[in-house]
Amino acid sequence: MSEATVREITYLEAVREALIQEMRRDPNVFLLGEDIGVYGGAFGVTRGMLEEFGPERVRDTPISEAAIAGAATGAALMGMRPVMEIMFMDFITIAMNQLVNQAAKIRFMFGGKASIPMVIRAPAGSGTGAAAQHCQSLEAWFVHVPGIKVVAPAVPYDAKGLLVTAIRDNNPVLFMEHKLLYRTKGPVPEELYSIPLGQAAVRREGHDVTILAYSVMVPRALEAADQLSQEGIEAEVVDLRTLKPLDQATIVASVSKTGRVLIVHEAPRTGGLGGELTAVVAESEAFDYLDAPIRRLAGRDIPIPYNRTLERAAVPQVEDIVAAARELAREGR
């Protein structure tokens, strides 16, 4: 890929570009969701797409999450490649039956004779003051359901490349976008490219402690790592990128190298992905290299509050990551 075609664009623009380029390439790809047409989506992701693709392929729906998910599932069963948008990840609860009992089950239950190539785009996370019903990170539920893949990009480059792969994947893929990342910028090639699912990225190398993160916690972990570096602690930051399938090899290699692991996510701690990641490390050969207990830093076990100070205190911030990693780096020395 030539350097000249790489520009700085936002995460939001990267998502849009993947949608546009895949829709140009494959007439089976279409979008459906609430207010994605003339409004351009609640966050503006699909702005301008109605003009290019028309109302048939950029399909505004009524506020009917169950039927949106069902319509996507049925169209996918017929070989279309729907990309459905759930305006806020919280409302995926309404679509749960279609996604969990239909979309995720059909292939296996029907003896592998059918498949459901669909994408569920879901903006997640807190930080916008939208309170308890508009800020959740529900990825762990989906990781728990065989038949659905889960992707959570942290940078614009991945947002585009992973979404392209998700659209081409022959299974339901939950594509989790973080609202606070939408405006962040990064280098993205103009051309179409895809990033394989199931490959983590080591964003920063270090030998003192491994930080496992995804989505918005990746930039926070990187900022924390810069601060830690000034104190002489070198953190290795692993961006999981895909939560299912999970890149266990990269995790195990990093933890084996550093001997310390801090797992960071925004979703509440109890029953969160951190438990699974802990088990992955504990069950692997990395366990023998651990110099300190595995540590989790996650959202508190509370609904997201409205007040700005409370909202901030509900999920890990840069300073929390710095403190937790510092403590961990000193442990067992």
Place this chain on the structure above:
Amino acid sequence: MEEIVLRPVLDPAVISHGRQQLLHTLPKERLAWMLQKMCEIRYFEEKAEELYTRGLVHGTMHLSIGQEASSVGSIAVLRPDDLIIHHHRGHGHTIAKGADLKLMMAEFLGKECGYCRGRGGSMHIADIAGGNLGATGVVGSGIPTAVGIALALQMRRSTQVLLAFFGDGAVNLGEFHEALNMAAIWKLPVVFICENNQYGMSGPARTMCAVQPLSVRAVAYNMPGQTVDGNDVLEVYQVVQAAVERARGGEGPSFVETYTYRWRGHSKSDRNVYRTQAEIEEWKQRCPIARFKQVLVEAGALTATEIEAIDAQAKANIERATEEALACPEPSPENLEAEVYAP
């Protein structure tokens, strides 16, 4: 009063007659109270908008400016011990139900003394003690909850009734259908009030809903359904009154569609690209507050001077509430875990 037969389209003669009757039978203080609440809603939301623009609010808000007749006309029918449950565009319902303006503004500002102690915000103001069982931010979610509230009232042989408010967008959720059917087969004491402000976020009710007017959906649940001019507070009152009497009398639920218009954008991020400025202007000409004032003066129910005084009082109430709310302390982030479960 002439009996109102609930059906999708009202007989204008009956409504006009009913309006005149109301103007003469409702105590003057009640009419004044209705006007005051409508003005307070308008000023509250204009203030909310101002505070938002000044960067004092973290989060979002949904303004019901232009829809004041729907909330006040409905809730004015209730006894003080009756109940409401409502949705994200809920400032109007909350004020009409008699909320303390300071506690409400404090919640909007995320303060500890707010109705939800700064945990809920604009979208989730609840005044449980005052019979406002809270606003949901997930479209349609309050409708099945309403069934449960009404079920409890019925099982306790209560004479209270519940008004359940939601928007036109909510009628396309499965939960709406499940809830209305259940309420109907059990004859629950609830009135479903669909505030049709003609749009979801951008989705027009006229294209997103297969059947118009929305009130004809009531037929599917064998309950009375009626569309009213949601910008005419006395028309709303008449129809909701008939529905409330029916609910209180144990005859079961009704469905009322208040046809109105949202002047402002859906929320903070709306560029209004899905409708024309001319349409917005046209509906501003049908201001429910200006209309009510005119009707009151014409009927001799209130003088122009009295009306001015009510309006000024409403404005002053909002100013004072805002000042007091701004002075309230911020909540503490400590020990929030202890609040998640009831002891």
